Amino acid sequence: MKLLADERDIKFVLYEQLHVEELCKYPAYSDFSQELFDMVIDQAEKLAEKELYPANKLGDQQGCRFEDGVVRAPEAFHKAYRHYCEGGWLAIADPPEVGGQGLPFVVANAALEFFSAANWALIMYPGLTHGAARLLQKYGTPRLQNIYMYKMFSGEWGGTMCLTEPGAGSDVGNLTTRAVRNADGTYAIQGQKIFISSGMHDLTENIVHMVLARIEGAPRGTRGISIFLVPRLRVDENGNLVENDVVCSGIEHKMGIHGSATCSLNFGENGNCVGYLMGQENKGMRIMFDMMNEARLFVGMQGLGHASAAYLHALQYAKERLQGAPVERMKDAAAPRVPIIDHPDVRRMLMFMKSSTEAMRAMLHLAAYCIDRERVAESEEERELFQGHVDLLIPICKSVGSDLGFRVCETAIQVYGGYGFISEYPVEQFLRDCKIASLYEGTNGIQALDLIGRKLTMKRGQLIKNALKTTREMLIKFRKNFRLNELAQIYEEAEENLVQVTKFFALKSMTDEFHVPVLYAKPYLDLFGDVVMGFVLLWQAHIADRRLQEIYRDHNAKDEKAQKRLIQENRSAAFYFGKIASAQFFINQVLTQAAGKARGIMNNDKSPLEVPVDGFVLG
Amino acid sequence: MLEDLLKKGGLAVNIAVLLKQTPDTESVIRIAGDGKSIVTDDLKWIINPYDEFAVEVALRLKEKHGGSVVIVSWGPQRVVESIRTALAMGADSGVLIDDEALEGSDSLGVAKALAAAVQELNPDIVLCGSRAVDYDEGQRGAMVAELLGWPHLALGVAVDSDGSKVQIDRPIEGGKVAAEADLPAVATLGGSHAVWNPRYASLPGIMKAKKKPLANKKLADLGVDPSECGAGAAKIRVTALEMPPERAAGRIINGDLDTAGKARELVRALHEEAKVI
Ligand SMILES: Cc1cc2nc3c(=O)[nH]c(=O)nc-3n(C[C@H](O)[C@H](O)[C@H](O)COP(=O)(O)OP(=O)(O)OC[C@H]3O[C@@H](n4cnc5c(N)ncnc54)[C@H](O)[C@@H]3O)c2cc1C
Numbered sequence: 001m002k003l004l005a006d007e008r009d010i011k012f013v014l015y016e017q018l019h020v021e022e023l024c025k026y027p028a029y030s031d032f033s034q035e036l037f038d039m040v041i042d043q044a045e046k047l048a049e050k051e052l053y054p055a056n057k058l059g060d061q062q063g064c065r066f067e068d069g070v071v072r073a074p075e076a077f078h079k080a081y082r083h084y085c086e087g088g089w090l091a092i093a094d095p096p097e098v099g100g101q102g103l104p105f106v107v108a109n110a111a112l113e114f115f116s117a118a119n120w121a122l123i124m125y126p127g128l129t130h131g132a133a134r135l136l137q138k139y140g141t142p143r144l145q146n147i148y149m150y151k152m153f154s155g156e157w158g159g160t161m162c163l164t165e166p167g168a169g170s171d172v173g174n175l176t177t178r179a180v181r182n183a184d185g186t187y188a189i190q191g192q193k194i195f196i197s198s199g200m201h202d203l204t205e206n207i208v209h210m211v212l213a214r215i216e217g218a219p220r221g222t223r224g225i226s227i228f229l230v231p232r233l234r235v236d237e238n239g240n241l242v243e244n245d246v247v248c249s250g251i252e253h254k255m256g257i258h259g260s261a262t263c264s265l266n267f268g269e270n271g272n273c274v275g276y277l278m279g280q281e282n283k284g285m286r287i288m289f290d291m292m293n294e295a296r297l298f299v300g301m302q303g304l305g306h307a308s309a310a311y312l313h314a315l316q317y318a319k320e321r322l323q324g325a326p327v328e329r330m331k332d333a334a335a336p337r338v339p340i341i342d343h344p345d346v347r348r349m350l351m352f353m354k355s356s357t358e359a360m361r362a363m364l365h366l367a368a369y370c371i372d373r374e375r376v377a378e379s380e381e382e383r384e385l386f387q388g389h390v391d392l393l394i395p396i397c398k399s400v401g402s403d404l405g406f407r408v409c410e411t412a413i414q415v416y417g418g419y420g421f422i423s424e425y426p427v428e429q430f431l432r433d434c435k436i437a438s439l440y441e442g443t444n445g446i447q448a449l450d451l452i453g454r455k456l457t458m459k460r461g462q463l464i465k466n467a468l469k470t471t472r473e474m475l476i477k478f479r480k481n482f483r484l485n486e487l488a489q490i491y492e493e494a495e496e497n498l499v500q501v502t503k504f505f506a507l508k509s510m511t512d513e514f515h516v517p518v519l520y521a522k523p524y525l526d527l528f529g530d531v532v533m534g535f536v537l538l539w540q541a542h543i544a545d546r547r548l549q550e551i552y553r554d555h556n557a558k559d560e561k562a563q564k565r566l567i568q569e570n571r572s573a574a575f576y577f578g579k580i581a582s583a584q585f586f587i588n589q590v591l592t593q594a595a596g597k598a599r600g601i602m603n604n605d606k607s608p609l610e611v612p613v614d615g616f617v618l619g
Numbered sequence: 620m621l622e623d624l625l626k627k628g629g630l631a632v633n634i635a636v637l638l639k640q641t642p643d644t645e646s647v648i649r650i651a652g653d654g655k656s657i658v659t660d661d662l663k664w665i666i667n668p669y670d671e672f673a674v675e676v677a678l679r680l681k682e683k684h685g686g687s688v689v690i691v692s693w694g695p696q697r698v699v700e701s702i703r704t705a706l707a708m709g710a711d712s713g714v715l716i717d718d719e720a721l722e723g724s725d726s727l728g729v730a731k732a733l734a735a736a737v738q739e740l741n742p743d744i745v746l747c748g749s750r751a752v753d754y755d756e757g758q759r760g761a762m763v764a765e766l767l768g769w770p771h772l773a774l775g776v777a778v779d780s781d782g783s784k785v786q787i788d789r790p791i792e793g794g795k796v797a798a799e800a801d802l803p804a805v806a807t808l809g810g811s812h813a814v815w816n817p818r819y820a821s822l823p824g825i826m827k828a829k830k831k832p833l834a835n836k837k838l839a840d841l842g843v844d845p846s847e848c849g850a851g852a853a854k855i856r857v858t859a860l861e862m863p864p865e866r867a868a869g870r871i872i873n874g875d876l877d878t879a880g881k882a883r884e885l886v887r888a889l890h891e892e893a894k895v896i
Contacts (some may be wrong), residue, residue, distance in 0.1 A: 001645060001647065002645045007661075007663065008661065031826075033829070035699065035700060036825065036826075036829055038700060038701060039703060039704060039707065039820070039825050039828075040822065040825060042700075043704070043707075043819060043820045043822075045824065046819060050819075053820075083819065086820050086821060087819055087821040087822055088822035088823050089822065094821060101822045101826060103822075103825070152871070327894075381857055535725075569649070569658070570650070570658070570660060571649065571658055571660050571662065572660045572661040572662040575661060596775070
């Protein structure tokens with residue numbers, strides 16, 4: 001059994017649910033075929049299993065080392081990183097003009113699932129490089145692109161995103177790094193950044209930083225932020241690489257992702273740090289928003305990757321670990337010991353992990369697919385529709401991917417019992433590595449504010465209206481299957497709960513109780529996530545049920561007994577049965593709670609805000 | 620061509636790799652109702668790992684001496700993905716013998732079809748794995764060599780060629796044999812993943828692979844009579860498949876005992892329960 005990601009389920013999402021092979025009918029993807037997508041995914045899986053995963057634990061144990069201003073990535077990372085770059089995996093979905101393969105984004109995302117499950121700490125390096133290279137591609141001058149961009153898309157040089165400062169975490173607008181105009185059109189950069197992933201390391205010869213800074217005299221807050229390309233080594237007039245006054249003053253020691261270097265960087269300590277403006281002055285925040293969707297989806301994929309690996313490891317363990325008697329012979333000391341997967345409580349945990357992982361997978365690949373549809377749209381209206389879906393989904397993908405991913409990792413430890421807590425087994429590392437996903441790239445609290453503050457209000461609420469229109473149209477189809485009627489009913493009620501809370505928020509935001517939506521933004525995001533996941537699973541059940549009935553028919557399995565036997569014997573039947581079971585579990589166990597969650601929010605309980613700080617605890 | 624010939628280290632060699640598609644070694648295998656075959660629905664298929672070594676060897680020889688690498692395989696259309704994967708690794712072209720008549724063939728039947736395809740391609744060297752991870756019959760290379768009347772160098776763990784000969788190293792108990800044969804010849808490969816480290820198909824390689832020639836052939840195209848190599852001609856019949864017995868649980872000797880006590884308990888358990896001493 002493979003233990004990183006469920007390839008069969010990925011292909012179910014891609015071809016049976018989203019039909020990504022139909023993207024090939026658009027000119028942008030007409031060179032490709034399903035067979036080619038399969039090859040890409042298979043090779044990604046192979047690389048993940050054979051090179052990335054073996055370096056995962058080694059990277060965790062050795063970590064990064066900081067010696068004399070130099071940061072060394074784990075030794076085991078070098079070979080894997082080389083294989084990754086040589087294979088062209090850094091630029092799967094980027095245009096051939098920049099050295100990419102031009103594949104659909106959703107196919108790149110499927111490959112990423114294997115990579116993120118195999119070794120997230122390692123994938124951070126090319127991941128950040130990719131983000132920085134994309135920014136350069138969109139906002140850089142041809143000259144800068146020629147010097148820096150191609151080497152980034154090939155992985156020869158690294159890249160980073162430098163936002164955070166001691167006083168500017170969630171509040172990016174509070175940053176103090178300064179940029180002063182030089183006579184030649186460049187800028188002198190001065191300031192300190194902290195927590196910069198891949199800020200300094202020895203996997204690449206050079207690193208290109210994208211630094212947020214304030215130009216002298218620019219307005220305070222986010223309106224006065226600009227972005228600069230600041231290479232560690234800059235290319236001078238003669239084409240030589242020279243030091244650019246960027247120094248690493250230390251690295252963090254962390255709970256997880258030990259293999260990823262988290263660096264403090266000092267820019268321009270000697271007044272000799274050159275930065276090149278990206279886009280226009282003071283438009284930095286707008287550029288960040290433009291790059292944000294892909295970056296946040298990337299972090300959501302981290303949660304999915306860890307969840308997927310944790311689930312599959314726990315499943316494998318549960319099939320092998322013998323402990324206890326079967327529930328029917330609980331008191332019989334002579335009863336044979338059974339694998340723990342036979343215990344109902346373990347089953348329940350495994351089903352929670354299975355359904356959550358599959359729901360996240362469908363949701364995240366759906367978001368990636370919508371990005372493709374936005375790219376290939378044939379009318380402005382169509383493009384706007386899909387962009388709206390993406391904008392709405394992103395904070396949910398990032399937040400739910402990371403939070404639920406973490407919970408799946410935690411449940412994996414629970415399935416292992418005491419062994420799960422022991423470093424010899426891999427699941428505790430998954431949990432440690434996963435935690436950061438809810439923190440960086442905008443904490444999940446900030447994601448919730450993005451959802452209620454920006455996404456719900458964009459285009460006067462059109463985003464959620466369009467999403468609901470789509471789900472309701474599809475629901476009519478699902479409703480036609482009487483076997484799914486009850487699940488569809490629960491879903492519809494949950495969706496209605498979400499609509500009620502959304503209206504409640506809209507009303508409150510116009511009164512002096514506007515802080516109530518802010519207070520309950522995160523529970524609202526979670527409820528939204530439940531509804532989205534319930535929907536994609538119901539959709540999957542609709543497809544799986546049709547396939548399963550076909551298999552029953554093909555094998556002439558008419559009665560319950562014959563069907564039961566078939567799902568034991570036939571691999572496809574087992575798979576589709578499992579898909580329906582995921583939908584049933586999630587909808588019955590999670591989605592039924594929507595009413596309670598909605599009520600919790602709409603009870604308008606303001607006590608968390610009213611309680612005096614001393615009321616938390618008398619100091 | 621001249622360029623190829625002038626490459627250092629000898630003359631260019633044209634190589635045919637016989638490639639079999641097998642179930643993924645990580646797949647859970649189930650025996651079908653007939654007790655003689657496996658359930659193949661929704662199964663994941665890969666290049667037989669030993670044949671993947673052969674692809675790697677062929678590509679290294681080509682890199683060193685010039686020449687070309689053609690992949691020859693058989694089976695239904697799903698095999699195309701495996702051939703394309705070998706093309707993505709760097710092979711030049713492929714031939715798939717997709718003929719229903721081959722269903723139920725034994726090794727000899729398949730070898731007849733492969734030998735006919737090889738004859739048409741007229742390579743200098745034929746390479747393939749010494750075994751396949753599915754049924755492990757270990758006959759394909761030897762039979763193809765026999766049918767062609769070519770020498771067969773078995774179980775190579777190192778392979779080289781100067782364009783007129785092919786040399787292999789074969790590990791034997793306590794040492795190794797170096798052997799060579801004049802071309803044309805067949806060499807089958809042993810070793811393991813760690814010996815050969817077959818390369819990964821890169822994304823640019825995958826893109827190029829889709830444009831490389833891949834011919835579909837029927838037995839008739841190769842001048843082979845289906846009745847000579849199909850199920851009807853099979854002389855070997857698989858009579859049964861069986862799963863290995865399930866592993867019993869391990870047992871940990873009581874942790875409260877001291878070392879001597881644990882040793883005593885271990886001896887007792889081995890003697891009385893396991894009955895192995
Ligand atoms: C391992 C690691 C890697 C990182 N990599 C990078 C990187 O590559 N580049 C980079 O620029 N940064 C990076 N960061 C920084 C990361 O993005 C920040 O830590 C994050 O944005 C949160 O900022 P903070 O830590 O200052 O927390 P704070 O902003 O102090 O937040 C503390 C808590 O308060 C909440 N909070 C803050 N403001 C609000 C508000 N207005 N409303 C509601 N709640 C609020 C937060 O949600 C959080 O729960 C990294 C951090 C780590 C730990």
